[in-house]
Amino acid sequence: MGLFNNLKNKAKEIANKAKELAENEEKKDEKVIEKDEYASESENETEYDQEYDEDEEYDEDEEQDEDEEQELGKDIPYPQGWENLSEIEIADKLLAVSEKYAVMEEDMDEDDFHDGLDNFYAEFGFKNEEHYNDFLAAAYTSFNEHSFTQATLDRAKEVHEAQLQEQIDSNREDLQPVDGVSLEDWAKAFASVANNGTVDEALRITKKDKAGWDKVSEEWMTRMSNDESGTIATIYADAFTSSATGNLGESSNINAESFPFEKYIEVRIALDLLCQQGKDAQDVLAMFDMTAVDWSNSSTFWMSEYMSDTVKYIPLEKEYTAKYEAKYMAGDSNSDIDF
Incomplete structure (x- = not known):
């Protein structure tokens, strides 16, 4: 689970960041696409700048309606070399960007990290960080709702299984x-x-x-x-x-009916807030008649469900998070817990 969990987490980070960017776009009254949006700060225009300026689709006076999606290759240019990649190949590439970004952020001091970002994004074919962020948001919304996110998870699973099997076969x-x-x-x-x-x-x-x-x-x-x-x-x-089994039974017993999404969010929020207030995690889980095994199994189930239909679960997550943050912010408030 170690490596797979790391990969799943990175995949989810991609989805979460893309979701945030997409939501920010929706809040804007209008977006004017200007031909120098990704213009280089350097006085020397690169080949990428020339291609960008010469693209007829980029009109400095072109206005995008707030509800109109930004299309890959039209409104948002592909990174250099990505033009003919499939969805799964793009997912693979974006996962690689996320992984290397995390390594750089951890290994470099803050000044060197920020100074190296321009070269970092250029290495993957992006003009700059803004280009990467716009492309990520557009990719998330363009690939048939949640299929892009699922493609990333599927790819992460393939990588994990291949690496694990390689080690097992290494004698x-x-x-x-x-x-x-x-x-x-x-x-x-x-x-x-x-x-x-x-x-x-x-x-x-x-x-x-x-x-x-x-x-x-x-x-x-x-x-x-x-x-x-x-x-x-x-x-x-x-x-x-x-x-592993817990009070909820074997992991195969956990489903949307036996352990609803709302209950999952409530337990997650309770663990987060009450542990910050000094309560032991085991005691918090006991409030819900759960063990650490139960929480692990239910989290695994709901991560998979969530990532398979983010369109459905994103608004529900926001609703339930607000509800239970209000409930547990001041303490356990567990008098009305239903089992």
């Missing part, structure tokens, strides 16, 4: 079985111990006695702590996700 010594117990079987067995509180199922899965299980488990834990690639931790975490 790394630390991924080989320990006393005949594979990584997958150990992860499944360890998850059973966490869920059931006994080692009985672990002994059955691994075909070991208690001493044998302790030896195998200790070795896999050591390998996991030394694995800088995160491969062992990913398989270990996936085993917990697929087998």
Whole structure:
């Protein structure tokens, strides 16, 4: 889950930023498209400037109605080299932009980071940051509502699975079985111990006695702590996700009827605000008769649902967030919680 979660988060960051930009556009009374919108601050006009100025679609007096979408390639030019890319290829490219941006922001001091942004965006074919932001917003609204976001998530999943499989197939010594117990079987067995509180199922899965299980488990834990690639931790975490159960039951039991979107937002807001006020997260979840496993499973379900239909869930999220921020801002106010 480690790498996949990182990729999913980056994909969601792309969607959230695009959503914000699109919403800002809707608030404007009108938008005048001027031919020097992406003009270089340099006196030397680049090839990109020349192409931009010569495009007949860009008229300095052209006005865009507030409800008219900005079309890729017409109102918003493609980055250099992106003109013939498919939707999934564009999603892949934008994911790469987001990933490198995050690395730069983390590794560079603030002055160097901002000084390097022009070259950063140029590296990906954008004229400047404004061009990138406009293109991102237009891409989000142009690709059949939410399909662009889903394409990004799908691509992230493909990347995760390919990288994980590459590691598994690499014949790394630390991924080989320990006393005949594979990584997958150990992860499944360890998850059973966490869920059931006994080692009985672990002994059955691994075909070991208690001493044998302790030896195998200790070795896999050591390998996991030394694995800088995160491969062992990913398989270990996936085993917990697929087998873990809480008060809400198995993850497959969680759906829109058993755990509604509004309840998900309420728990999320309660955790955020009440933990800021000093409450323990476990205690907050207990208010809803939930465990950490329940919260993990429900979050996984609703992230997928949300990203599959952002048009539906964005306004609902705003409504429920405002409602429950008002409820929990001053304390737990849990007298009216419905179970």
